[in-house]
Amino acid sequence: MADTTTKKPGFFAKVKQAFQGVGKFFRETRSELKKVVWPSKSQIINNSVVVLVVVLVASLFILLLDVLFGGILRFVLDAAAGL
Numbered sequence: 001m002a003d004t005t006t007k008k009p010g011f012f013a014k015v016k017q018a019f020q021g022v023g024k025f026f027r028e029t030r031s032e033l034k035k036v037v038w039p040s041k042s043q044i045i046n047n048s049v050v051v052l053v054v055v056l057v058a059s060l061f062i063l064l065l066d067v068l069f070g071g072i073l074r075f076v077l078d079a080a081a082g083l
Contacts, residue, residue, distance in 0.1 A: 039047070
């Protein structure tokens with residue numbers, strides 16, 4: 001009768017496989033980064049200005065709402081205190 005048991009890889013074989021996997025990951029990552037189309041300096045500046053304007057408009061809108069609701073709350077509390 002033949003021995004049907006298979007031998008499991010040892011510790012060093014597993015470590016070698018792990019390092020090969022890490023090396024493969026970095027090679028593939030470098031290959032993918034070469035395919036990326038990076039934005040130009042003018043596109044970066046333009047996009048940054050758009051982001052800053054949107055943030056400014058949103059913050060002004062939130063400030064307006066805060067003042068409005070704070071005034072309403074102050075009016076209601078003053079009215080309730082006068083009862």
